[in-house]
Amino acid sequence: MTRRTGARRGTRAPYLFVAPAVLLFLAFLAIPIAYAVYLSVRGLRLTGGGIFGTRQEVFVGLDNYVRTLTDPEFLAGFGRLALYGLIAVPLTLGLALLFALLLDYAGSRGRRFARTAIFLPYAIPGVTASLLWGFMYLPSTSPFSYLTRELGLGEIPFLGSGAIYPSLANIAIWGGVGFNMIIIYTSLRGIPAELSDAARIDGASEWRIAWHVKIPLVAPALVLTGLFALIGTLQVYGEPTTLKPMTTEISQTWVPLMHIYRDAFTRDDLPLASAASVILAVGTLVVSVVLLKVTQKRAFGGMS
Amino acid sequence: MGIRGGSSTFAALGMAVLLTACSSGTDAGDGAAAPQAAETGPVTLQFWCWGAGKKEKVEAFNKAHPNIQVTHTDAGGGTDTATKLLTANRAGNAPDAACLEYQTLPAMIVAGALADISAQTGDVKAAFTPEVWSLTSFDGAVYGVPQDIGPMVFVYNRKRFDELKIEVPKTWKEFAEVAADVRKKDPDAYLATFAPSEFGNFAGLAQQAGSSWWKVQDQTWTVGIADGPSTQVADYWQGLIDKGLVKAEPLLTPEWNSQLNKGNVLSWPSALWGAGVLYGIAEKQAGDWAIAPLPQWTEGDDRVAFQGGSAIVVSKNSKHAQAAATFAKWMNTDKTAYDIQIAEGEYPAALAGQEATSASEPPKLVSGQKDYWQVAAKAAQSTIPHISWGPNVSTAESAFRDATAAAVRDKTPLSEALKKTQQAVVDDMKSTGFKVAGQ
Numbered sequence A: 001m002t003r004r005t006g007a008r009r010g011t012r013a014p015y016l017f018v019a020p021a022v023l024l025f026l027a028f029l030a031i032p033i034a035y036a037v038y039l040s041v042r043g044l045r046l047t048g049g050g051i052f053g054t055r056q057e058v059f060v061g062l063d064n065y066v067r068t069l070t071d072p073e074f075l076a077g078f079g080r081l082a083l084y085g086l087i088a089v090p091l092t093l094g095l096a097l098l099f100a101l102l103l104d105y106a107g108s109r110g111r112r113f114a115r116t117a118i119f120l121p122y123a124i125p126g127v128t129a130s131l132l133w134g135f136m137y138l139p140s141t142s143p144f145s146y147l148t149r150e151l152g153l154g155e156i157p158f159l160g161s162g163a164i165y166p167s168l169a170n171i172a173i174w175g176g177v178g179f180n181m182i183i184i185y186t187s188l189r190g191i192p193a194e195l196s197d198a199a200r201i202d203g204a205s206e207w208r209i210a211w212h213v214k215i216p217l218v219a220p221a222l223v224l225t226g227l228f229a230l231i232g233t234l235q236v237y238g239e240p241t242t243l244k245p246m247t248t249e250i251s252q253t254w255v256p257l258m259h260i261y262r263d264a265f266t267r268d269d270l271p272l273a274s275a276a277s278v279i280l281a282v283g284t285l286v287v288s289v290v291l292l293k294v295t296q297k298r299a300f301g302g303m304s
Numbered sequence B: 001m002g003i004r005g006g007s008s009t010f011a012a013l014g015m016a017v018l019l020t021a022c023s024s025g026t027d028a029g030d031g032a033a034a035p036q037a038a039e040t041g042p043v044t045l046q047f048w049c050w051g052a053g054k055k056e057k058v059e060a061f062n063k064a065h066p067n068i069q070v071t072h073t074d075a076g077g078g079t080d081t082a083t084k085l086l087t088a089n090r091a092g093n094a095p096d097a098a099c100l101e102y103q104t105l106p107a108m109i110v111a112g113a114l115a116d117i118s119a120q121t122g123d124v125k126a127a128f129t130p131e132v133w134s135l136t137s138f139d140g141a142v143y144g145v146p147q148d149i150g151p152m153v154f155v156y157n158r159k160r161f162d163e164l165k166i167e168v169p170k171t172w173k174e175f176a177e178v179a180a181d182v183r184k185k186d187p188d189a190y191l192a193t194f195a196p197s198e199f200g201n202f203a204g205l206a207q208q209a210g211s212s213w214w215k216v217q218d219q220t221w222t223v224g225i226a227d228g229p230s231t232q233v234a235d236y237w238q239g240l241i242d243k244g245l246v247k248a249e250p251l252l253t254p255e256w257n258s259q260l261n262k263g264n265v266l267s268w269p270s271a272l273w274g275a276g277v278l279y280g281i282a283e284k285q286a287g288d289w290a291i292a293p294l295p296q297w298t299e300g301d302d303r304v305a306f307q308g309g310s311a312i313v314v315s316k317n318s319k320h321a322q323a324a325a326t327f328a329k330w331m332n333t334d335k336t337a338y339d340i341q342i343a344e345g346e347y348p349a350a351l352a353g354q355e356a357t358s359a360s361e362p363p364k365l366v367s368g369q370k371d372y373w374q375v376a377a378k379a380a381q382s383t384i385p386h387i388s389w390g391p392n393v394s395t396a397e398s399a400f401r402d403a404t405a406a407a408v409r410d411k412t413p414l415s416e417a418l419k420k421t422q423q424a425v426v427d428d429m430k431s432t433g434f435k436v437a438g439q
Helices: A002-039 A063-069 A072-104 A111-123 A126-137 A143-150 A164-189 A193-201 A206-217 A219-234 A238-246 A256-266 A270-301 B011-021 B054-064 B078-091 B102-110 B118-127 B158-163 B172-185 B199-208 B228-242 B254-261 B274-281 B321-333 B335-343 B351-359 B372-381 B393-410 B414-432
Strands: A042-047 A054-059 B043-048 B068-073 B097-101 B145-157 B214-217 B220-223 B267-271 B289-293 B306-314
Touching: A002 A270, A042 A270, A042 B414, A063 A072, A063 A270, A072 A111, A072 A164, A072 A206, A072 A219, A072 A256, A111 A164, A126 A164, A126 A238, A164 A219, A164 A238, A193 A206, A206 A219, A219 A270, A238 A256, A256 A270, A256 B078, A256 B393, B043 B078, B043 B321, B054 B068, B054 B321, B054 B335, B068 B321, B078 B097, B078 B102, B078 B393, B097 B102, B097 B321, B102 B306, B102 B393, B118 B321, B145 B158, B145 B199, B145 B274, B145 B321, B145 B372, B158 B289, B172 B228, B199 B228, B199 B267, B199 B306, B199 B393, B220 B414, B228 B414, B254 B274, B267 B274, B267 B306, B274 B289, B289 B372, B306 B321, B321 B335, B321 B351, B335 B351, B351 B372, B393 B414
Parallel strands: B043 B068, B043 B097
Antiparallel strands: A042 A054, B097 B306, B145 B267, B145 B289, B145 B306, B214 B220
16 A cells, blocks of 8 residues: 555656656746747748838748858957957956955954955946946046046056957956856865865965965866856846947947847837847857857766 | 856847737727827827927927827937837827827838828828928828928038138039148048938938939839949048048047047038037037038039938827827927927928028027028028938948948948948848849
């Protein structure tokens, strides 16, 4: 008797427990994604009726994909992302690692204060941060340009053609270092003290301990933050959109997501935007999987 | 949000989800325009509109109409409201009535978003001049009741003009001379700025020069964004920028506002609503400013185009088209309504409203100008009739913004930017299936 009920419960219970997650996944992820894919092969085309004709949704095959992939502006957006990412990602991760190591160093003072101070910018919403920096970049309102002007050096063209990438990356770095630092720091705290102690007894300097003991042990955290940073870069949208009205450097299609937004809501072409979204999503997925595969062995295989 | 931790692998797909949420079949809510038979009880209408004074107007309407109660929502400025209305229409939940800028009407008609209210508006047609009425009527169908119009005028800082002892330019040639004079007398100041992204403004200047950006005959379109007069206007501003006589930079940014407040931007060739906009950013300069007729290409001429201005439309989704039409008419022809409008500095589209302005105080920014409303009325009477906008103005606007911004940045000719815009517009129309002549 007892064995049978146990077996029966065993067959049903897992499905019951997994049901809420599956339902939510279907309702809010799978079905919308499927609909976006469906939408991406549709197009709004003119049919008769009305004085100018009326736009109706019809099947257009892969037309939207062809248009997206042959659009030089869309592809140029990825180029700009790459340039932006090359500045933002290494600096964010580098600074986060540096701060985490400094906080972890036994001799450092005011640790709690420093941790909060470095983390604080992360708590500021991205749009607020962008506006804040925007004001600090514009010549009339910038305190930096005020200083250089007073010193007779002229204004700093923060939003000019060369400086726009570092200026934008700076906003991301300012906001992102704290978060990444916390992840790495938490990982550092998880390293058994004996390892550092042993190295110290062997005569290793703090630099050598950091380089040869701590950093290899927090590699999984570095991979994780690296992945976040990479995906975050592919999804840059808020900062350039907020700064766009302040400079002619940022076009409406500056990065891929802005391009998608423009097609969907300015040009009223949801199908085209859906196709671009699918391409971006698949691309992000591929890049993420490749990054994980490449780093998995080194990061996760080594220690466990 | 850049490199922030909160992002997940699927956030890019999330964008697709967002897109999906805003879209459904295209044929939602067909034919709701038919007059409703004897509605019982109070009807509740949803109404989207931006701008000052709309809330007061709606409250006044509700007070006067116990059977129709209107809820007002500010869905953002002209461009935002237009895009939101399109998406809401597709989802089948557009508001009953909304404000729309005249240039976005053809796109809305092509999307099948608006109800033809010609049957309900026959009684107010005579309350408008034919030029104004033609802004919302196409081939006998009426898609809205005109609310306010924006004839272009020259808005200038009279106090600074007096300080520098310069005269208001009457022609664009004089405008260039005055611009040079300003640079000589005060190196920090500019007569005006050229804002690369100001599509409506440039369209107005091009129309004044004789350009026609869209024309339609027998469902075949002609696009003239890069035609002769447009190119002439582009080359004119190019010359001013190249000689450093005007500054090419975006409008209404913290930077621009700060320069304006310092008295370094002396004028804004814009439209009648310009004084209201500037008051919002330079309250301290109230009374310093004035308006004058827009400079002309030929001396003695007085043609100007409309820039901006809006109408109240009834959406096809509306189940109460009759009530919505009643609302649209009252909002734009009743005395209570246009009195509120005038107090906010808007120039009413209705004739009675325009006449009422002569007895009104000028808006706060230009409170020192006694003949403000006379200058305004003159501009309104000199507008170019039959301005035709195309079915993809938003595409044109976004292409224009990017192309001109790039031209200013890379120091390439503005006329090339016009050609690029023209190409983008024609390509977009052709891919949608419009017949475009000569392409």
